[in-house]
Amino acid sequence: MSLYELNEEQQQVLDMVRDFCEKEIKPVARELDHSDEYPTEIVEKMKELGFFGFTVPEEYGGIGLDYVTYSLVVEEITRHWMSVSGIINSHLIMCYIIEKFGTDEQKDKFLPKLASGEFRGGLALSEADAGTDVQNMSTKAKKSGDQYIVNGSKMWITNARHGNTFILAAKTDTEVTPRYKGISLFIIQKGHEGFQVQRDIDKLGYKGVKTCELVFEDFEVPANQLIGGEEGKGFKQVLGGLELGRVNVAARGLGIARAAFEDSIRYAQERKTFGVPISDHQAIQLKLGEMGTQLEAARLMTLNAAVKLQKGERSDLEAGMAKLFATEAGFELSAEAMRIHGGYGYTKEFDIERYYRDAPLMLIGEGTNEMQRIIISKGLVKKYSI
Numbered sequence: 184m185s186l187y188e189l190n191e192e193q194q195q196v197l198d199m200v201r202d203f204c205e206k207e208i209k210p211v212a213r214e215l216d217h218s219d220e221y222p223t224e225i226v227e228k229m230k231e232l233g234f235f236g237f238t239v240p241e242e243y244g245g246i247g248l249d250y251v252t253y254s255l256v257v258e259e260i261t262r263h264w265m266s267v268s269g270i271i272n273s274h275l276i277m278c279y280i281i282e283k284f285g286t287d288e289q290k291d292k293f294l295p296k297l298a299s300g301e302f303r304g305g306l307a308l309s310e311a312d313a314g315t316d317v318q319n320m321s322t323k324a325k326k327s328g329d330q331y332i333v334n335g336s337k338m339w340i341t342n343a344r345h346g347n348t349f350i351l352a353a354k355t356d357t358e359v360t361p362r363y364k365g366i367s368l369f370i371i372q373k374g375h376e377g378f379q380v381q382r383d384i385d386k387l388g389y390k391g392v393k394t395c396e397l398v399f400e401d402f403e404v405p406a407n408q409l410i411g412g413e414e415g416k417g418f419k420q421v422l423g424g425l426e427l428g429r430v431n432v433a434a435r436g437l438g439i440a441r442a443a444f445e446d447s448i449r450y451a452q453e454r455k456t457f458g459v460p461i462s463d464h465q466a467i468q469l470k471l472g473e474m475g476t477q478l479e480a481a482r483l484m485t486l487n488a489a490v491k492l493q494k495g496e497r498s499d500l501e502a503g504m505a506k507l508f509a510t511e512a513g514f515e516l517s518a519e520a521m522r523i524h525g526g527y528g529y530t531k532e533f534d535i536e537r538y539y540r541d542a543p544l545m546l547i548g549e550g551t552n553e554m555q556r557i558i559i560s561k562g563l564v565k566k567y568s569i
Contacts, residue, residue: 236298261438273305304346377402388540
């Protein structure tokens with residue numbers, strides 16, 4: 184943390200989260216992951232401690248964390264079990280969008296209950312044929328009196344099974360060009376006819392957090408839950424939320440990278456071959472040196488993006504770079520950790536196999552890394568235009 188010194192209050196929050204992770208997450212993470220069980224007790228304790236309001240302003244009952252501290256909190260939770268970070272991250276992006284773009288009425292109605300965890304959930308954006316290509320979505324919302332009637336489906340929705348409140352992206356205008364101008368965002372809630380949570384999607388990793396398909400059939404949404412009260416602003420609002428989203432995905436990649444490195448350097452000093460710790464062997468030293476360097480670079484890039492976001496500066500380029508580098512580091516370090524642990528790394532007796540299963544999701548989430556490279560390139564050409 185040489186580039187950013189935490190004040191006493193920030194350090195207290197980070198210490199509290201670290202203590203929570205050691206006591207509540209670490210002892211049960213492996214068991215819950217292998218059984219693919221939702222961490223109900225952990226979630227209830229996070230509600231009590233205010234985790235669901237980490238970035239929600241204090242005036243709405245949240246903690247009001249700055250984004251640097253938030254990124255460090257995400258890293259710490261992910262280091263212990265990435266699935267728990269997913270439960271709050273999608274939720275907090277929803278809070279961010281409502282805070283940044285919602286009407287005063289929407290903020291007053293939803294943010295306090297989102298901060299307490301009474302309302303919790305995430306983003307209903309992706310579809311089977313509209314993931315990275317958001318403007319290709321087919322879910323539609325048609326105005327009818329003081330309601331919108333929604334028809335369509337969403338795929339890969341985090342927190343869909345156990346959450347109750349979501350931001351839904353839908354087309355309110357299918358004729359406008361370019362197509363993204365027809366997208367609007369709505370705050371939606373379960374418990375109303377026409378909103379169905381379909382199958383849980385079985386995944387390679389990211390266990391415990393249920394990822395589902397949602398189906399809407401003549402689902403009625405009050406018109407006053409159109410975010411910002413104006414149609415056609417959804418694409419811009421999504422992009423605004425993704426700035427925070429990419430910082431948190433970078434922090435999650437960093438958390439996995441850190442877990443893989445810390446487990447590996449500890450194991451390398453404990454495991455002996457030919458009478459000496461394997462950390463004395465040059466082949467392992469080369470791996471540890473590269474891993475440590477990637478970890479430090481990922482940390483600094485993530486911190487830089489978080490600082491710019493906190494200052495209110497445009498941070499899409501830096502956030503995209505941090506997301507790209509940190510998630511690739513998480514993926515690569517989890518693989519190297521498995522090599523260092525040898526046969527043990529391939530077993531379920533160690534956590535390495537979990538890191539190895541969880542890491543690929545971060546290469547895809549919040550925009551694939553292939554798309555990130557293109558976006559970064561365009562941003563650089565614009566920044567250095569001649």
